[in-house]
Amino acid sequence: MxxxxxxxxxxxxxxxxxxxxxxxxxxxxxxxxxxxxxxxxxxxxxxxxxxxxxxxxxxxxxxxxxxxxxxxxxxxxxxxxxxxxxxxxxxxxxxxxxxxxxxxxxxxxxxxxxxxxxxxxxxxxxxxxxxxxxxxxxxxxQVIFEKQEVLTGQNTAYTVFTPYSRAWKEKCNAFFLSSYPNEKYFSGFFKTKTASLPTYETIGFIEAKTKFPSDQVKSELIENYDETRNYPAIHGTTHLGVHLRFGTISIRDLARTALEKSDTWLNELIWRDFYHQILWNFPHVGKGKAFRPEYDNIRWHNNEKEFELWCQGKTGYPLVDAGMHELNATGFMHNRVRMVTASFLTKHLLIDWRWGEAYFAEKLLDYDLAANNGGWQWAAGSGTDAAPYFRIFNPAAQAEKFDPKGIYIKKWVPELNSLNYPAPIVDHKFARERCLKAYKEALNKDR
Missing domain, CATH: 3.40.50.620 (HUPs)
Structure with missing residues (x-):
């Protein structure tokens, strides 16, 4: 040491x-x-x-x-x-x-x-x-409500978001959203001379040349959040994830703003609380296990070459590749695109969600175990509020709906329409049928 x-x-x-x-x-x-x-x-x-x-x-x-x-x-x-x-x-x-x-x-x-x-x-x-x-x-x-502060009528932890969010909102009041007046007591800090800070070299790292997102909350963005949040080509999300992850901003300050300006954005903050209480009450999800145990029976295809192509953004599906390029270049990926890329890995390529979760954990600037695990299990169908296993995102349809002019895709996949752009790694129809078969076999295994 x-x-x-x-x-x-x-x-x-x-x-x-x-x-x-x-x-x-x-x-x-x-x-x-x-x-x-x-x-x-x-x-x-x-x-x-x-x-x-x-x-x-x-x-x-x-x-x-x-x-x-x-x-x-x-x-x-x-x-x-x-x-x-x-x-x-x-x-x-x-x-x-x-x-x-x-x-x-x-x-x-x-x-x-x-x-x-x-x-x-x-x-x-x-x-x-x-x-x-x-x-x-x-x-x-780091949350408004934790552990077992919001429970069902049977005093059990919620496992579905919508009733949890209703109970969250019913319980929430000014007391839980009040800021601690720390500034009044700043005279209580220990008085000392300057202490040195270890160098990057001491801790084994090199300074990354990265411009980090601002911690400022833009009122106009919050007010329009419901209309803009799904479109990756627009700056329609707050990019506050890294600040929430490391606590450089107050969740109480943000929740008060959300209550005033946007119920949709408030729900995003409630999702954080929801996933944190899931992690606490069902600790197996943080240890590599599916929230729904039967999903651990899935026989994954787990082709390492295909996984590497997914990581590199070379799947031949433009929206998926754009998302992976953005992630690798910046440490950020738009939330809608996170869902598409996660669904593609687990359902089109039939690769274990844990592989993708680990890759996001390595790359995401705002990586948070509770939210990352929750999102990946949602995409795989194995978690709380899971997308039904038979709902499989069509990346082309998602691109047409949420990036209709191809602005986001053109930015992150400039090689599109050139000889350097790969053909699709897998056929959508074939992948869908293979996925449905694998999931049905796994879920019927113990019946």
Whole structure:
């Protein structure tokens, strides 16, 4: 582990530590609010988690650069307050052991993280802290409702979105959407001299040359969201996914805006809550299992060459190829096109949805396990609110409907209509019939 010099600090003075993870902001941050109100000097901490970073093959990963730049901005904000953020690279357990040797930590604050690895990590750190009688307190911050806050009349978790969204809206009120007034307590940050930030080289990466989406919410875009969101050639979506993923904006701020301006956009935010509560209440979905177990009986075709052509955007289906080119070039793909490309992989090529989910996890700037898993299982028919297995997107019809002038396709597939553009990798009619047969056999297997 490569660590950084510790703050110049008198060990006998007690501190509270706030551990930043998926909440990289000072404004309206639940756990940070409670830390600042604790009456103890608050020492901000961020860990470049070796356990996560070591799994990333691309050393110019855009997400690492986004995090690094965000931490750099946080440092500047904290310096204006006479404080700073302590940044380490290593495994969380090793970092915390070193931290506890150096400082008299009285309490630790953080926000909830619902992913399987995060759950295990937090359990390990909580045990470590408890051995020294240090409380580890975490709070809800990245969603409006979590875990089992919205339940059916039978006190079970919802597995269908529409009734969940109705219950969500009935429960939601000003209390749940109120921002935490963190700014009132900024004097509570631990006063320190500047602490150094590890270099990209230290954490094993190179800075990606990427222009990241703005975190500003454009009123006109939200107001027109229902009419524009399905057309990839227009800038009709917010591109806020990466900011929601890493918590550089407040979900409460966004939900208030959505309530005022667009029920359709509000539903997009509710989908996030829905998938997070699915991940929490049905943890098998985060461990490579189908939400509906019978779909694990599907005999996938899993042709590696065809998968590689899909990854490269060389399927001969223009809308699919445009989406994959956009993803590979930018780390973003329009949501309508995500559905088409996912459906194509699972149903036209009959390739296991987990392969596609893993590829999106590697490439997407806004990758979020709960939403990515939910979307892929929806496309494959194996998840909640799943598209019926017999509903198979026709990529040509989707292109005609949502990119009628071919603007999006021409932008991302300039080789279209040239000798360099491949013939379709598979015939639509053949693929549809093969898919229906494979799914019917799997779903009738245990009957």
């Amino acid at each position: 490569s660590s950084l010099p510790l703050f110049n600090f008198v060990k006998k003075e007690k501190v509270a530590v706030f551990w930043f993870r998926r909440d990289l902001r000072l404004h309206d941050n639940a756990g940070l609010y409670h830390a600042l109100k604790s009456g103890l000097p608050v020492l901000p901490l961020f860990i470049f988690d070796k356990n996560i970073l070591d799994q990333l093959d691309n050393k110019e990963d855009r997400r690492v650069t986004f995090i690094y730049q965000t931490i750099s901005r946080l440092k500047k904000e904290l310096k204006k307050l006479g404080s700073d953020i302590k940044v380490h690279y290593g495994s969380p357990a090793e970092v915390w052991k070193e931290l506890l040797d150096a400082y008299d930590v009285a309490k630790v604050f953080a926000n909830h993280d619902y992913e399987p690895y995060a759950h295990e990590r937090d359990g390990e750190i909580k045990s470590l802290l408890l051995k020294q009688n240090i409380a580890f307190r975490t709070y809800k911050d």
